[in-house]
Amino acid sequence: MPTLRFVRPEELSDADRAILERLAKRRGTTVEDLSDIWKAQAHWPALVEANLDESVQAFMQIARLPMLTKQAMHVAVSMSNACDF
């Protein structure tokens, strides 16, 4: 069980909700159905935006490495960090 309850969308300001809606659109989902990894940051939407921008540059953007390689790296690093998420 998460240590902190997830923020409810109606608790967010319009500006903060707009950040989450941009994220949800990019992920092909709705604010309500975002992954918990994003919901866990949503009490501070500016952090969500910073992490989204960072993840696009660091991970999602295809550069030289194929996406399968990057996803395999993600699994291996998560395993080595004992992260079961």
Add this chain to the structure above:
Amino acid sequence: MVAVLRLGLDERGITEIMAIAEHIVSVIAAAEGLRLRPDVPAPPTGPATELVGLGREAPDGARSTLGEIARAAKDTLGIDHLPAFWSALAQRPRLLDTVWAKHRLVLGAGQLDAHAKLAVALSVAMNKRSPYWTSYLAQQGRCAGAFDDDVILEIAGATLHYAAFNTISHGMMLDAPQRDLAAADFDRKDRTE
């Protein structure tokens, strides 16, 4: 893990990834535990930090494997010296044999090709902050033609992202979204999208 299943790996492929993670973590534990200075591509300079002597003559039982490693070092690392990690293990020939055999097995091509496996291994070495294995694997990737500065930076950037999100999930104690995944849950259409 869902993503790699969708991209075409099955349970064997996931196990290959797990093998890289556990093997690299284990050799990091030994290398950093022995306080080995990075010696690939160039031998270290400055004061020694190693907990064991590396200049001792290897026992007879280690000679065959050390010869194989020396050839591999020339071919895959582009160096003429024996990496300290293998020199250190040589004092225990059976341990050397088994670790070397596993190293070749784990990093050999399977469902993931050898270049992808080197990228995965380097990412784990960076994440676990191993100067020894980060240097070793980066050089191996360069020699294999898999890495240049750009690719190494891409791996570092991706590792940065994984470390951040692993910390978020740990810190917030998030539950894993899936359990008991099976490759069969992902049909052919999903796999090729």
